[in-house]
Every structure is written in structure tokens, then in C-alpha cells.
Amino acid sequence: MKAMAMASWAANEPLRPVELPAPxxxxxxxxxxVKFAGVNPVDWKMRSEGPLRLAARLLAPPPPVxxxxxxxxxVAEIGSAVTSVKLGDRVVGGTDFSRGQRGSLADTVVVRADQVTHVPETVPLDVAGALPIAGVTAWRAVVELGRIIAGKRVLILGASGGVGQLAVQVAKHVQHAFVAGVCSAKNVELVKSLGADAVIDxxxxxxxxxxxxLGPFDAVIDCVxxxxxxRCRALLGANGRHVMVSPHTPDEFVQLALAPFTTxxxxxxxxxxAIRPILGAVAAGQVQVRITDRFPLERAEDAHRLSQAGRATGKIVIEVGEE
Ligand SMILES: NC(=O)c1ccc[n+]([C@@H]2O[C@H](COP(=O)([O-])OP(=O)(O)OC[C@H]3O[C@@H](n4cnc5c(N)ncnc54)[C@H](OP(=O)(O)O)[C@@H]3O)[C@@H](O)[C@H]2O)c1
Structure with missing residues (x-):
């Protein structure tokens, strides 16, 4: 199989084309x-940042990474016990280092059948490929942890990012809540167009x-x-939730212990x-996935650099093969 891989776990090791035996x-x-692979910050953080890189290194198969x-x-092959999918099915899913699997920057992945779900005919495969991590995270943050339902008020910090854009739409168009979003000046119109009732630059x-x-809020979701x-909790009403999608400072981890019922x-x-609810919302036309940048597999390094710059205004996808 063809893949882009790091030769070792050395920090910021380059991604290079490799041929590997198919698992x-x-x-x-x-x-x-694989036809499309979505890019997320976790991908480049595993190359550059301490705890994520360490965890990935402990769990992943030996290099090349x-x-x-x-x-x-x-679907190109199924195991003898698999009944949920068949050859030729269009599927979306996520790989998992903790199951000893290699990642998705490749023309082939082998995963457990329960790690994939069918893509409805109305959803293009590139859209599906851009959805898993950002979509599952947005859904869980808004619906499960934020407990946002009709009539509630939610503040989304980082509303213009990959997770934030989906969170705004789930909160507005699926859960019918009042949505306030925070983003930079250049993205205010974009966040409004996604359905936010109020946008803060x-x-x-x-x-x-x-x-x-604009408060008090029933949830403050920090996607940044x-x-x-x-200060986030001070914006909450009674029984409100502060959801941290991306805690990374020591203070943020302390917050989890300080306010365990709220944060x-x-x-x-x-x-x-986990993918099915957000994929259903996409198929129903309630949620749009904005793909702003596309790269061929050989340019995965450029895709990671663009994501790392933190200024993408939509999802980045790697085009691996024709649909
Ligand atoms: N816990 C999990 O499982 C999980 C899952 C997915 C993602 N994450 C993490 O969540 C974070 C966001 O992921 P993503 O995929 O959405 O990244 P992304 O697409 O790169 O979006 C990041 C966004 O942050 C915005 N931003 C930067 N500074 C800001 C500020 N001070 N206030 C408000 N917005 C600001 C930027 O928008 P502007 O240009 O408008 O500033 C940018 O669009 C990453 O750290 C990622 O690792 C965690």
C-alpha cells in the first residue's frame, strides 16, 4: 500500500512517500x-507536541509512522465475521493507534468493522472524509456535554474553526438554540452565515x-x-456547562478538578x-461541511502546515483516490 509516513518518532520528522505491506x-x-482523508490539529500535534506525541508513540505500530x-x-475486503458492510460500500470512519492500526494518510486502511459507518448516497465522500473528528467533537460538545436543546443559549469560542463551525450549526439547526459565536473580524460574516444569532469579534x-x-448561557464551549x-463559568446560568474541547494549559486541567460538575x-x-448522528445531520441538510483546502496525498506535509498555522476557515482534506 502507498502511504505518507514518518521514518521515526523524532520531533517534526518529515512525511515521506512509502510503500508498505497491506495489513x-x-x-x-x-x-x-481510502478516497479522502480529513486533516485535524491532532495529526500535526502528534508530530510536534509533548503529551499527544508521547501517547501516540506508545500506542502506534512501530515506524514507519x-x-x-x-x-x-x-470497502475493498471484509473479514469472515463481518455482516454490517459489504464489498463496494461507501464508508467513513477513523483509525485508532490504540488498536495497533496505522493512520489514514494512505491508500488503504484496515480497521474494525464497528469503526466505520455507511455514507448516505446524498453525501459526497470528500464531505464524509472531512467529518469524523471535528463532527463527533462538535456533536458531543453541544448535545451530550453542553446539553443544548431548543430554547437554550450557547456561546461558542472559536466558532470559525473546524469544530466550531459544526458546533454552531448543530446548536442552531439541529437543536434550535440561541447561538453566539466568537471569531476574528474576517470570519464574522462566515459565522453569521452558519446560523449564529450573534457574533463577537x-x-x-x-x-x-x-x-x-448576551448571557447568561446554558453552555460555554471553548473550541480554542x-x-x-x-471567566467562562461566570457567564453561565444555573446548571450551565463549561465545555473545554482543547484544554492545554496547566490551569485548564486544574479547572476540571476545581469545578467537576460544571467544567x-x-x-x-x-x-x-459516534459518527452517525452528525452524518445524519449532514445528510438532512442541517449541517454543511465547508472544505476550503485540498491536497494530493504526496503533499500531506503542506496540509499539516496549513492546519498548524491555525488560520484555515474550513476543513482541509487529502485527496487519495478518485471516488
Ligand atoms: N478533545 C478532542 O477530542 C478534540 C477534537 C477535535 C479538536 N480538538 C482541538 O480543538 C481545537 C480546535 O480544533 P479545530 O479542528 O477546530 O481547529 P482549526 O480548524 O484549526 O480552528 C481553530 C480556530 O481557532 C480560531 N481562533 C484562534 N484564536 C482564537 C481566539 N482567541 N478566539 C476565538 N477563536 C480563535 C481560529 O479562527 P479565527 O481565524 O477566526 O481566529 C481558527 O479557525 C484544536 O486545539 C484541536 O486540537 C480537540
Whole structure:
């Protein structure tokens, strides 16, 4: 199989094209011919950042290291015990280092059948491939941890990012809540167009101060990291939730212990069951996935650099093969 891989776990090791033997398909596995692989910050963080890189290194198969979680493609082989999918099915899913699997920057992945779900005919495979991590995270943050339902008020910090855009749409068009979003000036119109009722430009003054006039909120969802937990919680009404999608400062981890009933974090772990609700919302036309940048597999390095720059205004996908 063809893949882009790091030769070792050395920090920021380059991604280079490699030919690897295709993994064997076990009784409960499926082999998927990957057509599109979605790019997420976790992909480059595993190359550059301490704890994520360490965890990935402990769990992943030995080098060469094939990164990437999100994928969409066509089922090319099924294990003897698999009944949920058949050859030729269009599927979306996520790879999992903790199951000894290689990542999705490859023309082939082998994963357990429960790690994929069918892609409805109305959803293009590139859209599906861009969805797993960001979509599952947005859904869980808004619906499960944020407990946002009709009539509730939610503040989404980082509303223009991959997770934030989906969170705005789930909160507005699926759960029918009042949505306020925080982003940079250049993305204010974009976030409005996604359905936000109010948009705060964080360059025009302290965004949490600006948000006070729109509260109290039933949930404050921080898709950026670095916003002070105590100040986010001060914007909540009774029984409100502060959801940290991306805690990374020591203070943010302390918040989880300080306010365990109010502040929550999540791991957007993807499998077929976790993807289905957000994929259903996409198929129903309630949620749009904006793909802004596409790269061929050989240019995966450029895709990671673009994501790392933190200024993409939509999802980045790697085009691995023709649909
Ligand atoms: N817990 C999990 O399982 C999980 C899952 C998915 C993602 N994450 C993490 O969540 C974070 C976001 O992921 P993503 O895929 O959405 O990344 P992304 O697509 O790169 O989006 C990041 C966004 O942050 C915005 N931003 C930067 N500074 C900001 C500020 N001060 N206030 C408000 N917005 C700001 C940027 O928008 P502007 O240009 O408008 O500033 C950018 O669009 C990453 O750290 C990622 O690792 C965690």
C-alpha cells in the first residue's frame, strides 16, 4: 500500500512517500480503499507536541509512522465475521493507534468493522472524509456535554474553526438554540452565515466581556483553549456547562478538578456509532461541511502546515483516490 509516513518518532520528522505491506484483515476487520482523508490539529500535534506525541508513540505500530485518523472510501475486503458492510460500500470512519492500526494518510486502511459507518448516497465522500473528528467533537460538545436543546443559549469560542463551525450549526439547526459565536473580524460574516444569532469579534475588545450582554448561557464551549475557566463559568446560568474541547494549559486541567460538575472536557474518539448522528445531520441538510483546502496525498506535509498555522476557515482534506 502507498502511504505518507514518518521514518521515526523524532520531533517534526518529515512525511515521506512509502510503500508498505497491506495489513492483514482479521475476522472482524474491513479493508477500505481510502478516497479522502480529513486533516485535524491532532495529526500535526502528534508530530510536534509533548503529551499527544508521547501517547501516540506508545500506542502506534512501530515506524514507519502513518498518521491521520479521518477517512472515507470504499470497502475493498471484509473479514469472515463481518455482516454490517459489504464489498463496494461507501464508508467513513477513523483509525485508532490504540488498536495497533496505522493512520489514514494512505491508500488503504484496515480497521474494525464497528469503526466505520455507511455514507448516505446524498453525501459526497470528500464531505464524509472531512467529518469524523471535528463532527463527533462538535456533536458531543453541544448535545451530550453542553446539553443544548431548543430554547437554550450557547456561546461558542472559536466558532470559525473546524469544530466550531459544526458546533454552531448543530446548536442552531439541529437543536434550535440561541447561538453566539466568537471569531476574528474576517470570519464574522462566515459565522453569521452558519446560523449564529450573534457574533463577537475577539479583536474588538475582550470577547468574554462582550459576551456578558448576551448571557447568561446554558453552555460555554471553548473550541480554542486558553480562555480562563473561571471567566467562562461566570457567564453561565444555573446548571450551565463549561465545555473545554482543547484544554492545554496547566490551569485548564486544574479547572476540571476545581469545578467537576460544571467544567467538562471530551475526547472526540471516532467510530461508526459516534459518527452517525452528525452524518445524519449532514445528510438532512442541517449541517454543511465547508472544505476550503485540498491536497494530493504526496503533499500531506503542506496540509499539516496549513492546519498548524491555525488560520484555515474550513476543513482541509487529502485527496487519495478518485471516488
Ligand atoms: N478533545 C478532542 O477530542 C478534540 C477534537 C477535535 C479538536 N480538538 C482541538 O480543538 C481545537 C480546535 O480544533 P479545530 O479542528 O477546530 O481547529 P482549526 O480548524 O484549526 O480552528 C481553530 C480556530 O481557532 C480560531 N481562533 C484562534 N484564536 C482564537 C481566539 N482567541 N478566539 C476565538 N477563536 C480563535 C481560529 O479562527 P479565527 O481565524 O477566526 O481566529 C481558527 O479557525 C484544536 O486545539 C484541536 O486540537 C480537540
Amino acid at each position: 492483514a484483515v482479521g475476522p472482524r476487520d474491513v479493508r477500505v480503499a 502513518v498518521l491521520g485518523v479521518d477517512f472515507a472510501g470504499i 475577539y479583536g474588538a475588545g475582550d470577547p468574554l466581556d462582550q459576551a456578558r450582554a 483553549g486558553g480562555y480562563a475557566g473561571g 467538562r472536557t471530551l475526547l472526540g474518539r471516532v467510530d461508526g456509532a
